Amino acid sequence: MDISRRAFVKATAVALASAAAAGSLASMTGCASGGQGAAADGGGQKYTAVCRFCGCGCGVICEAKDGKLVSVTGDPENLSNKGLNCVKGYFLGKILYGDDRLTKPLIREDKSTKGTDEGLREATWDEALDLVSSKLKETWKADKSRLAFWLSGQQPITEGYACAKFIKAGLLSNNVDPNARLCMASAVVGFMNVFQTDEPAGCYADLDNADVFVTWGANMAEAHPMLYSRLTARKLSGKNVKHYDLGTLRTRTSASADTVMLFKPNTDLAIANCIANYLVQNKKYDEAFVNDHLQFKQGTEDIGNATDDGYDASEIGQKVDAVSNITFEEYAARLAPYTFEYTSELSGVPVEDLKALAFEFADPDKNIMSLWTMGVNQHNRGTWMNHNLYNIHLLSGKIARPGCGPFSLTGQPTACGTAREVGTFSHRLPADLLVANAQHRRYTEAIWDLPEGYLDAIQKPGMHTVKIFREMSKGNIDFLWTAHNNWAQSMPNLQRFLGRGEDKKGIFDTFIVVNEVYPTLSTQYADVVLPVALWVEREGQFGNAERRSAVFEKAVDPPGEAKWDLWAFMEVAHRVLDGEQIDGKDSFDHLFGFIYDKGAHDFKNDSRETNRLLWEEYRIFSNPEMNERAKAINDDADGTFNAKLKMEAKQLAPYEEYLAHHGMTWPVRNVDGKWLETHWRFADGKQEDGFDEIGVAKYGKPGLANNLSFYKSGNMKPSVVFRPYEPPAETPDEEYPFYFCTGRLLEHWHTGTMTRRVPELDRALPEALLNIHPNDASKLGVADGDLVHVKSRFGEFDIKASTAGRTEPQEGIVFAPFFAEETLVNLAVQDTYCPLSKEPDYKKTCVSITKVEG
Amino acid sequence: MVISSLVVETTPEATARAAGELGRIEGVEVHETNGCKVVVTVEAETLDDSHAVASTFVGIEGVTGINLVYANFEDDPTLRRAAVK
Numbered sequence: 001m002d003i004s005r006r007a008f009v010k011a012t013a014v015a016l017a018s019a020a021a022a023g024s025l026a027s028m029t030g031c032a033s034g035g036q037g038a039a040a041d042g043g044g045q046k047y048t049a050v051c052r053f054c055g056c057g058c059g060v061i062c063e064a065k066d067g068k069l070v071s072v073t074g075d076p077e078n079l080s081n082k083g084l085n086c087v088k089g090y091f092l093g094k095i096l097y098g099d100d101r102l103t104k105p106l107i108r109e110d111k112s113t114k115g116t117d118e119g120l121r122e123a124t125w126d127e128a129l130d131l132v133s134s135k136l137k138e139t140w141k142a143d144k145s146r147l148a149f150w151l152s153g154q155q156p157i158t159e160g161y162a163c164a165k166f167i168k169a170g171l172l173s174n175n176v177d178p179n180a181r182l183c184m185a186s187a188v189v190g191f192m193n194v195f196q197t198d199e200p201a202g203c204y205a206d207l208d209n210a211d212v213f214v215t216w217g218a219n220m221a222e223a224h225p226m227l228y229s230r231l232t233a234r235k236l237s238g239k240n241v242k243h244y245d246l247g248t249l250r251t252r253t254s255a256s257a258d259t260v261m262l263f264k265p266n267t268d269l270a271i272a273n274c275i276a277n278y279l280v281q282n283k284k285y286d287e288a289f290v291n292d293h294l295q296f297k298q299g300t301e302d303i304g305n306a307t308d309d310g311y312d313a314s315e316i317g318q319k320v321d322a323v324s325n326i327t328f329e330e331y332a333a334r335l336a337p338y339t340f341e342y343t344s345e346l347s348g349v350p351v352e353d354l355k356a357l358a359f360e361f362a363d364p365d366k367n368i369m370s371l372w373t374m375g376v377n378q379h380n381r382g383t384w385m386n387h388n389l390y391n392i393h394l395l396s397g398k399i400a401r402p403g404c405g406p407f408s409l410t411g412q413p414t415a416c417g418t419a420r421e422v423g424t425f426s427h428r429l430p431a432d433l434l435v436a437n438a439q440h441r442r443y444t445e446a447i448w449d450l451p452e453g454y455l456d457a458i459q460k461p462g463m464h465t466v467k468i469f470r471e472m473s474k475g476n477i478d479f480l481w482t483a484h485n486n487w488a489q490s491m492p493n494l495q496r497f498l499g500r501g502e503d504k505k506g507i508f509d510t511f512i513v514v515n516e517v518y519p520t521l522s523t524q525y526a527d528v529v530l531p532v533a534l535w536v537e538r539e540g541q542f543g544n545a546e547r548r549s550a551v552f553e554k555a556v557d558p559p560g561e562a563k564w565d566l567w568a569f570m571e572v573a574h575r576v577l578d579g580e581q582i583d584g585k586d587s588f589d590h591l592f593g594f595i596y597d598k599g600a601h602d603f604k605n606d607s608r609e610t611n612r613l614l615w616e617e618y619r620i621f622s623n624p625e626m627n628e629r630a631k632a633i634n635d636d637a638d639g640t641f642n643a644k645l646k647m648e649a650k651q652l653a654p655y656e657e658y659l660a661h662h663g664m665t666w667p668v669r670n671v672d673g674k675w676l677e678t679h680w681r682f683a684d685g686k687q688e689d690g691f692d693e694i695g696v697a698k699y700g701k702p703g704l705a706n707n708l709s710f711y712k713s714g715n716m717k718p719s720v721v722f723r724p725y726e727p728p729a730e731t732p733d734e735e736y737p738f739y740f741c742t743g744r745l746l747e748h749w750h751t752g753t754m755t756r757r758v759p760e761l762d763r764a765l766p767e768a769l770l771n772i773h774p775n776d777a778s779k780l781g782v783a784d785g786d787l788v789h790v791k792s793r794f795g796e797f798d799i800k801a802s803t804a805g806r807t808e809p810q811e812g813i814v815f816a817p818f819f820a821e822e823t824l825v826n827l828a829v830q831d832t833y834c835p836l837s838k839e840p841d842y843k844k845t846c847v848s849i850t851k852v853e854g
Numbered sequence: 855m856v857i858s859s860l861v862v863e864t865t866p867e868a869t870a871r872a873a874g875e876l877g878r879i880e881g882v883e884v885h886e887t888n889g890c891k892v893v894v895t896v897e898a899e900t901l902d903d904s905h906a907v908a909s910t911f912v913g914i915e916g917v918t919g920i921n922l923v924y925a926n927f928e929d930d931p932t933l934r935r936a937a938v939k
Contacts, residue, residue, distance in 0.1 A: 009857050009926045013895050014885045017859035017923040021891040044928075063926075070928035074921070084861060084921035090905040093925075097933055229919045233863060236890060236918060256918075760902035764909065 016073055020083035044070050048662050049552035050078075050542045052095065052154075052535045053088050053749045055373075055410035056226045057544025059662055060085060060092060062536055064555040069093040069536070077662040080204055080548050086225035088749070091758045095534065096556070098757035102516055102531035103560025106523075107131065111508050114525045115498065125561065128528050129568065132481070133575035135511045135527075139479040140576065144173050148468045148477055151424045152484030153180035153415030156540025157549065158614035159566045160418035162592070163483075164430065166573045168423070169448050169455065169582075170591055174435055174462025177426045179485040180419030181465035183411030185839035186377040188420055190386025191408070193323075193836075194394075194719050197649060197712040198420055198432050202369075202405035203546040203665060203679040203690075207231055209403025210369040212360045213243040216268060216389065217375015217843075221252035222746040222806075224373070224409055231371075232256050244357050246271065247375055248741065248843070249771070249815055250808035259353055262810050265739055265844045267347035269381060270725040272388035274343035275358045277335035279395050284362035286397030288705040294394055295717040296331040299323040305380055305729040307832040309470050320835040323721060334722045346725065348810075361396045367403035368393070374411060374743060378843050383836035384723035391720045400683045400708055410545040412750075417543015421650070422618065427461035431621035431650055435459055439633060439641040446629035447620045448591070451583050464838040466831050469497045475505035481513040483532075483565055488521035489751040489821050492840045493831035495795025498525070500827070515565050520753050521821050532565045533558035539607045541615070541658070547678075549652065550663030554607050564607070574598035612655040622650045622666070646699050649712050669694040682710050728844040729832040732812060736792060736846035738776070739813045742829060743842070745806050748819035756819065768820035771805035772849070776812070780849055787852040790814075792845045795827035798852060814849065818842075855897055856904045858925040860911075862892040868916020875914045881907055890918075900930045 044065035051058040059078020063071040072092045076083035085092075105128035106120040113119025123131075139147045149167055151160060155178070167176045191198045207213075207230040220228035235241045235256060245257035246268065254260045263271060279285040300319045304311070311317045326334075340358075344351045360366055370393060376385045386408070393399045393406040410416055423430040433440035441455040463471060469487070471477050473496050491497050499507040507525055514526035517534040537558040543549045558564070573588060574596070580587035588598055594617070595610050596603055603610045620626045624634035624647050632638070634645045653668040653675040664677040669687050671694070676687045682700070684707040685691030696702060700709030701716060710718050732738060747765035748755045755761045770788060782788055782801045789798050799816055807815045816825050830845040864872045866889075873892045877884040885893045898904040904925065911920045927933055 006855065006857070009928075010895060010897075013857050013859035013924045013926065014893065017861055017893045017895070018886060018888075020921070020923045021861045021886075021888045021893050065928060068933070071924065071926040073924045083923060085923070087905060087908050087920055087922050089922040090858065090901050090908070090925050093927055094901055094933065226921075229863070229921060232918050236863075236865060758902070760905045 016083070019076060020074060045555070047536065047553035047555040048075060048659065049536050049555070050413065050550045050663070051085065051089065052092060052413065052754070054224060055412055055415065055545055056080065056224050057413050057542055057548060057550065058085055058226050059550060060089065062093070062555045067556055069096060069556060075662055078550060080544060080546060080663065081226050084226060084229065086229070088225070088755070091755070091761065094758055095754040096537065098518055100518055101559050101562070102518060102529060103562050104531060105561070106529040108527045111527070114508055116524060120523070120526070120529060125563070128530060129571045129575065132513050132528050133572045136479050136481070136572060137576045140171055144171065145175070146477055147173060147175055147479040148463060148472070149176040150465065150468060150480065150482040150485060150487055151176060151178045151419070153178055153183065153410070153412030153419045154484040155414065155418050155424070155565070157414060157417045157422060157543060158541060158611050158618065160424050161422040161430065161614055161618045162566055163569055164423045165448060165591055166569060168429065168458055169450060170573060170577055170587060172457045174426045174458050174460070175468070176424055176462065177465045177468060178419035178424045179465070179487070179490065180412065180415040181425070181839060182378070182490060183374060184377060184415045184420065185837035186379065186382025186386055186834050187408040189383045189837040190390065193383070193721060194387060194390045195710065195713050199416055199547055200405065200407050200545070201400035201681040201683070202407050204230065205679060206369050206403050206405055206407065208234055209367060210234060211238065211241055211366045211403065212368040213241070214357065214368065214370045215243070215245045215253055215257070216370060216372040217247050218371050218373040218409060219251040219253045219743065220371065220409070221255065223411070223744050225746065227409070228253065242360065248739070248813055249810060252806065259356060261349045261353050261357070263347040263349050265813070266379070266381065266728045267343070267725060268376070269385055269388055269723060270338055270343045270346050271349065271354065272385070272392055273335055273338040273725065274340060274354055275361055275392045276388070276395055277338040278340070278358040279362060279392070280332045280335055282362070285395040286364065286705070289397035290328065290395065292705040293708065293710060293717055294720050295715065296326050296328055296720050296722070297323040298326050298331070298334060298722040301724055302726070303835050305832050306835045306838070307729060307830065311835065312467070317835060323719070326722070331720060331722055334724070361392055361398065368396070368398045369404065370406045371409055373409040375843060377839055378841055380729045380832055380834055380841040380844070381723070381726055382834040382839050382841070387721045387723045390718070394718060394720055397706055400680050401706065402680065408545070413544065414542035416545055416547065417541065417549055421543055426464050430618060431647060435461055439636070439643070439645060443630055443633045443645060443647070446633055447617070447627055454582070466833050466838060466840060470831070472510050473497055473499065473506040475509055477506070477510050479511050482522060483515035486520045486522050486751040486753050488525055489824065489826065490818065492826050492829040492842060493794050494824060494827045496831070500795070515568065517562070518753055518757065520751070530568050531560065531562040532568065533562055537562070538564040539611050541611070547665045548663045549658055549666065551658045567603070570596045571601060615655040619652045619654070622647055622652045624648065646712060648698065649695060667692070667695055682708050684709060729830065729841060730793070730844070730846045732846050736848050737812070738847050738849055740790065740792065740828065740845045740847040741809070741813060741815045741843045742818045742825050743815065745817045745819070748817070750819065751821065752819035768799060768816050768818070768823040768825065769802040769805045770799045771807045771809055771815040772801050772803055773809055773811045773813075774803040776814070777801060777803050780851060782849070782851050789850045789852050790828055790847050792828040792830065792847045794830050794845065797823055797825055797827045799823050799825070814847070855899065856901050856925065856927045856930050857895060857897055858904050858908070859893065859895045859923045860908060861921045861923060862894060862911055862917055863919035863921070864890050864892065864916045865918060866890050872914050872916045876911065879907060879910065900932050901925065901927050902932070
């Protein structure tokens with residue numbers, strides 16, 4: 001870099017940071033925020049994008065020069081982060097350039113080499129695609145219950161949409177699930193049960209206006225750094241802003257808390273009920289809100305645990321979703337046992353702390369924001385805990401207004417946008433629609449131009465994630481294709497799923513296809529590895545936790561022979577569907593002829609236009625007037641279903657709008673030709689101020705308490721569902737005296753596939769350590785740095801102990817992150833899941849710990 | 855040389871002191887303060903080095919947040935090697 005270039009770059013750096021800090025140096029140079037077009041000096045080309053890490057979904061501007069990324073800037077026009085990134089942003093560019101990027105297709109000839117670094121040879125794309133296609137077609141034709149796809153909350157929206165269409169309409173299979181099942185499923189079922197619509201009513205801007213923050217099992221400081229930064233900024237700038245941190249261990253997030261409430265595992269259910277009980281017994285709830293907006297229910301209780309393979313089909317397993325209406329008085333009676341004293345004894349949280357938190361919810365003038373993530377969702381009663389959090393916010397009327405609301409944080413950049421919104425779950429169709437609902441199937445058939453009744457073949461949900469891997473371990477899956485995930489490290493109960501038990505069936509016999517960017521543990525078990533584009537090596541879209549859909553533009557080409565995932569899916573799709581017909585027309589062309597020319601083995605248009613065309617079809621789901629047949633079903637024009645679908649509740653804008661606005665939060669409304677986003681759903685107010693004016697006017701009822709109208713909910717009333725305290729799936733005993741909890745830490749995201757390839761991050765956190773309370777370490781005769789053996793009923797692993805680690809567990813609880821494949825803590829983690837959401841409980845596996853001598 | 859800029863957030867009473875300490879770190883230059891926010895640039899050989907420098911900010915008393923705004927790595931020699939492969 002010559003002196004003038006260096007001076008220019010530095011001036012740019014200062015100007016951008018000054019602008020982000022609302023300072024006075026923002027005009028130092030003309031090179032400011034991004035968008036397309038050349039940089040001010042005629043150097044690099046700039047592209048809008050979204051960060052590839054974590055669930056925040058921060059906007060960034062990428063600059064490319066000579067086919068390579070040269071700079072990354074926080075995007076000031078993306079309202080999720082307003083120009084700021086966390087320090088992991090340093091490495092966004094670097095993740096593309098790891099030494100061991102996969103650049104050629106790989107094929108394994110000898111299955112006995114699975115689980116090792118050996119056995120994969122280079123192949124041509126044609127050879128790899130022909131092999132994958134023949135195996136998929138063979139399984140599909142023989143017994144399609146033996147095929148499965150495992151996708152991701154990191155898969156871009158249009159790619160996920162196309163995959164869902166191929167699998168659900170092309171293969172007529174529901175055996176597809178995303179890794180979002182491991183992080184968000186309990187939140188999804190909670191949303192659907194309570195509101196009959198998925199995803200939160202509030203937005204990130206609530207962080208800037210809350211008076212009280214309550215974090216429930218959420219280490220935001222490490223897992224959602226930019227959102228935590230907004231929380232701490234609000235704490236500093238606001239008057240008497242409070243933070244209560246609830247969890248089973250102290251984390252970096254506890255540092256900003258005024259009160260840290262450490263509770264015994266699962267008693268978060270009781271704590272929420274205790275707050276609700278206080279509000280109800282003392283008439284401190286919002287009476288007008290309760291009368292206008294709420295209905296009360298209770299459900300099946302004493303539901304046992306989904307540890308055994310037969311749980312879902314068992315008598316209790318079949319009843320877990322059942323609920324019945326109760327009166328407010330009956331709900332109050334169910335809460336009555338949850339006094340401060342009882343709850344304190346059960347949870348270990350002092351009465352005065354419980355009271356302080358309850359009093360906050362009782363104060364009608366306080367804006368309260370609850371934030372939660374894996375501690376609540378990865379819970380053997382995860383769906384119930386989501387219910388209980390909504391219950392206290394609904395009773396107190398603290399929802400869907402600026403600075404106030406329950407907010408479910410997501411674990412991945414597009415867990416909302418893709419996995420949840422486009423329907424890559426085994427029970428879903430796009431846009432919240434369910435395979436089991438006839439009106440939903442008719443609506444989907446209309447948009448995909450399928451004959452009426454065509455999708456009745458998939459009315460029964462397919463296998464959820466844990467079931468897929470359990471069936472594979474029993475030798476019941478012949479074909480598995482995974483993309484944008486690293487299941488061989490992130491799944492629980494790996495002792496079983498990696499075939500390390502006595503029976504080596506399953507993983508060694510299943511034909512496994514893995515789309516990947518780097519070698520991982522999952523590629524070690526793959527029969528075919530397809531090298532694919534990473535992040536801005538193709539165009540895509542993410543949808544984050546605040547309902548913000550944003551486009552990341554293609555900035556550089558993928559390396560070597562690596563290709564866009566969607567190209568590989570299309571190439572296999574047309575081979576597998578060769579000779580098949582839908583309504584007398586070629587199946588592949590019927591489904592994908594608008595984007596793909598199978599004769600030319602390529603897309604008909606460039607990546608931008610391909611994405612736009614897919615988006616415009618997907619957009620019909622939330623814009624029924626774009627399709628006459630869909631509109632009639634949405635309106636229930638002939639009265640067949642006795643209900644309108646109200647699909648406009650998730651309305652999306654034309655593709656170009658997202659590029660122009662650097663992301664928009666849905667529903668996006670067309671007002672006088674301008675597309676306006678919605679920040680607070682169900683809240684009546686001006687659309688241009690971010691309220692849901694159009695939605696309430698179309699389907700809701702104005703003039704109700706707090707100017708809200710929950711127009712998507714049954715009878716327009718969200719459900720307060722009483723859910724009691726029930727214990728963890730297993731509790732410590734003499735043989736397994738500790739709870740083991742796993743999770744994420746700042747430096748490494750999930751399984752470290754990308755972040756561990758950055759030397760500085762690897763140096764900053766080079767190994768996984770078992771955080772243990774000093775008293776427990778002393779009792780075990782374990783000193784810091786000692787190697788210990790951790791064993792559960794499921795599996796075992798060795799790890800170094802630390803009493804001064806990143807987290808500070810209570811006595812009886814230990815923690816270790818799951819990023820380190822050499823430690824592989826998930827060997828020992830239970831695959832017991834929430835019976836309602838089927839999301840595994842990664843937080844409470846009982847283990848023994850012994851020092852490894854010598 | 856990798857050039858990056860950050861907004862460092864501090865508690866109100868610590869801003870001036872933290873800005874002083876930041877300015878004494880090799881490769882770090884303080885450009886302005888605005889309320890509790892300090893605008894700095896970091897100049898270091900590689901992205902890894904830049905991250906290492908920025909990561910030390912958290913140890914300064916009164917620093918509550920470190921936000922990366924811009925990172926230019928066109929001259930990072932480790933990335934130049936990667937691109938050549």
